[in-house]
Every structure is written in C-alpha cells, then in structure tokens.
Amino acid sequence: MDNDIAPDRLAEQVRDWLAENWRGVDDREWREKVVLAGWAAPTFPENAYGLGLSKSLAQVVGAEFTAVGAPRACQDLGPGVVDGWVRMIGLVVALHGLPALREQFVRDLLVGDADGGLALYSEPNAGSDLAGLQTRAVLDGDHWIVNGQKVWSSGPLDSTWGALLARTDEDVPKHQGISFFIVDLQQPGVEVRPIKQITGDSEFNEVFLTDVRVPVENVVGEINDGWAILQVALGAEREWLGEYLESIGRTEETAGDHRSALAPIADGAADLVRAARRAGRADDSAIRQTIVQLHTWRLVHEWTTERLSSASDSAQSQVAAAALGKLASSRILHSVGRFKAQMLGPEAMLYGPENRTGDDVNREMMNAFTNSVGGGTDQIQRNIISERLLGMPRAHTPDRGVPFRDIRKGTTQRNISG
Amino acid sequence: MVSVFTEEHESLRSSLRAFFANRSPESEVRRLMATDEGYDRDVWRQIASELGLQGLIVPEEHGGSGYTWVELGVVLEEMGRALFCAPYFSTVVLATSCLLESGDTAAQKEYLEGIASGDVVGALAFVEASGRWDEAGIEMAATADGDSYRLTGEKLFVLDGHVADLVVVAARTGSSVSLFTVDKGAPGLTTRLTETLDQTRKVAVVTFENTPARLLGVEGAGWTTLSKVLDLAVVALAAEQVGGAQAALDMAVEYSKIRIQFGQPIGAFQALKHMLADVMLEVESARSAMHVGLAAASGHEGAELSAVAPLVKAYCSDAFELASHQNIQVHGGMGFTWEVPAHLYFKRAKSMAVFLGDSTQHRERLAGHLGL
C-alpha cells in the first residue's frame, strides 16, 4: 500500500473491509482473513503479510478495528506478549527470512499458531557480552547441527519454536561468526527446564541443545551476519518491553481516572493518587512531590519515545528511542514499585495468594528488574548512549579484533533449575 | 507528541546559530556581562532590523510578524545555547505578553511597534520582598489619582529593569491585582542594578515614589493576565534552558574526548560515560517537555497550558541544573575556573531554577491538577 494514502481514505477502506468481514467472532477464519488482508501487521513488508505502512498510518488501521471491537489488527505495534514476538522475531523474519520461512513462520505467528516461542540468546557465559556466546552450529548437508546451553529463555515450557543465536565461525572476531536461526523445539535433543525466579514464578527457562537439527532455509539473514539481525530484534525488544511492563502496572487503574479539562496532562496518574489516598497521605507534601515526579517521568517518556521514533533521521533516532526509552522505563518501573510498596505500609511485608494487595505490589516492585536487567542491562544502555549517540571513546577491551577461538572465555557450567 | 519543529524551523535555527556564533561568541558574552548595561545596542538593533526577533510574536498590525511561540521557542533555544546577553526575555517574553494578554488595545498601539523595531526595552516588575511568584506576593498598592494612578513601593528581581523604557508593574487596587505601565524617566521612578550570580542576565531593584502610572487592561484583572503571562514565560524559559543544557552536555562530551589521563581519553571511563548518558536522557526528556509546552503556548490541540507549564518549568530547570553541574564535574579543576565557560551555564541554570518559582513549587501546582 502507498504511504502517501490520506489517513481518511485509509480509514474508510478499513471501515468498508470491516463492514464486509467482521461478524463479531474471533475464530480461526477471522484471524486468517485479517492476516491475509495485511491488517495484522500493517508495518511489515507486502511480501510478509504486511502493507508497508508507516507506524502512524498503521495506527489509523488499529483505531478502526478498536472502534468496532474487532481484534488481531496491528500486532506489530501492540504491548502484549504475543505482540512482542511479532514485533521482535516476526519483524526480523519478515525483513530477512528466506521466502519459505517467511511465508510459513510469519503467518503462523500472526494467525496465532506459533505463540509459544523462546528467544535463545543468553548463555551461562554470555550475558551482557552476548557476542561471547559458545553454542555452536555446524553444517551437515542441508541441516545445521546445534550443541550448547541457553539460559533465561522467557516463554512456555512447551514452546514450539526458538529464535537461536549460535556460533558458525570461531576463527573470526566474536561478532563476525554468529548466525541467527529459527529452530523447531519439538524435536529430540531439546530439553527445556523451568527456572524458579525471584517472584517465585517460573517464566523463564534453561534450554539444553544436543545435536539439534535446523534446516538451512531457517537461517535468518546471511550466515555469520546474525549479530546485525539481532540488533534489529533487540531494538524492537527494548521498545516493547517498557511498554509491556508499564501497561501491566496501569491497566486496571485506568477506569475512574481523574479526567479534567487539563487532559492529557492529568491522565494516567490514578494508580499513584489512589495509592496515596488509601494510605491517607495525599496531603503529605513529600508524597505529593514524589507522585508528580513519577507522573512527569511517565509523560516525558511517552513524549520522547513518540518524538524520537517518528523523527526522520531514522537509524540514529531509533537507537536513541530504544536506549533512552529503556533507561527511562527502568527508572519509572523501579520508582513506581518502590512508591506503591511504601504506600502499602506493613502490608508490603506480605506476599502470596492470601495477601492479594501485598502480592500484587511486591510482584510489580520485583518485576521492574525485568526491564533493568533483561534485554540489555541499564549499564549496557548507558554504554550504547554514550558511545553510539554521544560519540564518546570506546573503552579498551582485550577481545577486540581477536579471533573468537583465542579470547578468554568464561567456563561456568550452571544448572540453575537443579 | 511528535516534534513541533518543521524543516523551516530547523533552517531558522541554523541561521540563528550562525548569527550568534558571529555576533555573540564567548568573548562578547564575557565583555557584556562585565558591563552595567549588559547588552550591545548595535546588536540589539541588528536583531530587530535584520532578523525581526523582537517583533516575532507581535501582530503584524503593530509592526511585528505575528508568529507563534513555536518560532519564539527556536529563537530562545539558540539564545540560551549562546548565553546571548540582551534584554530579550524581559522585553519580548514578559513585557510583550503582558501587553498582548491584557487586551488593552491603546497600550498595544502605543508600545508594540517600538518593541518590534527595537526602540523599546520592556521589563516586568512583579516580585516584592517576600520573594513570592504568586498573587499573594503582590502587596504594593496603587492609589487612584483622577484618571491615573500613583505607585509607591519597591519591586525586586526585575529582569533588565535598569535599562527598561517601559516597566509593567503589578500592584493592588483594593483587594485585587491590576497591571500598570510606567515609562522610563517617570517622576519618582528609580532603578538600581544588583550584583547577580549570573552576570549574563541583569537584575534590578525598581522603586516607585508616588510615581504616576497608567492602568494596563481592566482594573482588577491583573492576576488573570499575569498568571497566563507566567505560564507562557516558563515555557519560553524552558526553551532557553534546553538550549543551555544541550550546550553544557556538548561541552562535557567534547572535553571528555580530548582530556587524557591514565593513557586514554577520560571519556573512555565508564563512570563519565554513564554520567553523561544520564544527562542525555534528562536533556532529551526536557526537550520533549519543551515541545509539548510550546505547542500548548501556541494554542495547538492537546494539553492545556496551565497544566503543562508547571511540568515544563520543573523538568527543564532540573535538567539544566544537572547538565551544567555535571559539565563542571567532567572538567575537573578546569571546571572550577573563571576561564572555562562551564560556570556561565551553571550560574544561568542555578538562577533560572529559582526564577519564576522553583521545581518543588511547580510540582505542587501540578499535584493540584492531578486531583491531589
């Protein structure tokens, strides 16, 4: 579709299409229709079930679907978990996958046949220094054979597919010998074990890969060019993660928001105001200052993301939007979590299903680390901002330019799941 | 909120940047800050006649170009970046908007053309000994004298009051506040320059001794006008602060690349990288707030000015303080010298942080808007 299309014209087309097709039932037939029409991921290219639309035009599509209560549109923009997979992995396969993979995988993802996935990037000895990963893929005829261990892979135990980073060349510096694959997890040699996390839940796993087979057409991008592919996926992840976590903290609170003529400045602080009211501390000037500071951080974060991600000098602005946005989210999530726990008073000492309030607030408080550690830590974001955006000198690193085979590597063998 | 600036704004920005680099380099800033007047009359006339800067938001019928606060924002951002020494904020932001917001067409006719042409310098005399930036702080009384009024009392922290041809004064008529105009040379009007932390911005004490004054706008409507002017003013100030904060950040980054210690540029040390990454987050956040503020000041659809203004003031003041503070820290001992201009930004940031009310006061205002 043409990006010069007037928003009104586009809205009209969507309305017409909905009038003809939406019957009020979100079944398989409906989902396939939405995907084939391109509404499920309007920003994706036309050869990957998209329409090649800009983000702002795609939002026009989303608004029309929302208006009639029709689901499944604009999964490429949403904050949900499945939207996250579409935005990260769907995107790179749509852009860089071979035709066979693209047509099958992107379709499955958008239709909802592939919503259980794992990002198999991190390893026991490759976290922030992800390019130091040691899982190997060796070519054997028309398949790659994979061996290694992954960790912190978020998603269900019975996930059907994984986005895998593996080393395909040890004789070049670490970033240059990595490839990106889509791998079938329902095969022998794949063992997924849950890890119990700080909250007591198990949302991420350890994954052991032994002689796992990946067909050659499942490589995304060129062989040994996986690092570049990963950057696209990680950039998308950094934007999505903050949106996702913030949407959880605030959803149930939006009803009954204090709305006034001063909107939109006054909107979106209801969870904070309510917490202070319940604690009887809405008149405490220190608490009032805190609430306004937190609310202001939320607002300027939204504004900055919008401003930078719509800027025309896109590449640099996208990096800026992702890294600055992720850092801003960390501060918001940790500070809001701390504030809500404080407002709860001694109840914040409680946890578990019998103590709903304490449980919710403490969970929100702890889950803030998902943003400040996962997807590249806050420190790594600051490295990116200072080196890539401000152009400050790179730190001395002993492994620069050295073939992977020869650099010093961690040798921790961890088995966290026990 | 996407950017309020278009390509035309960016080209205005680059020509202004070139102009200030040429006519207001650091050497000029240092020369002018050491004088009592505090500005160069030739440059003041030049920015009026060649660039039309004083008349930017003055309507065309009064000799201006009738632009909006978005264009003014570009100008102020660049002035803040260059620490341009001139009575621009006092004349264009404070006095001009008092004239425009008062709705007083006679006063507009009398003064705006002179402002636009650069012949009239304006000031706003508002704060008194209490140091309060609100209605309750205005205690000075105006007494009716036939058709006119007489003022007696003292106003403090009057930006460029010592060089003003027109002073807009806030005083009480009965229990409510009214605005007045007083011309330079009026009987009983005296001004005294005070020594300031930020020498690039002059502040005067203005005293009135039975001084004749003319009512500006409607009697008793002074606070309505003034509170709108103050909301506009903090948004305008934010543009200056963002310009200054970005300049301080740029200076820090530059220095971190050239200063060598332990065999490498200090910018390679992560302690400094992370410090400046945090500064960048604040500067970019402040810039976003400024965009939203300028849009509201220009009456664009979206947020209400009276709600945005306190947010913008608090955020941009804090960001400029941080950026100018960390710039000194990055410079080490050099940062503590008079010679390196880091202190100029720091002093501007510090004094503008309390000018028009500090961050906690503005956050408290915003708290009221949140239903607290």
Ligand SMILES: Cc1cc2nc3c(=O)[nH]c(=O)nc-3n(C[C@H](O)[C@H](O)[C@H](O)COP(=O)(O)OP(=O)(O)OC[C@H]3O[C@@H](n4cnc5c(N)ncnc54)[C@H](O)[C@@H]3O)c2cc1C
């Ligand atoms: C909830 C959650 C979900 C996750 N989900 C996934 C997933 O689905 N798939 C996946 O592959 N991974 C996932 N991760 C892993 C995540 O990406 C890593 O935890 C993260 O990149 C940090 O790596 P690490 O844990 O090994 O910490 P380390 O790299 O060991 O870092 C330890 C500390 O050292 C600091 N540090 C490290 N290097 C530097 C440096 N160069 N400069 C300054 N400081 C440095 C870090 O900031 C941190 O404070 C998840 C993590 C979490 C918490």
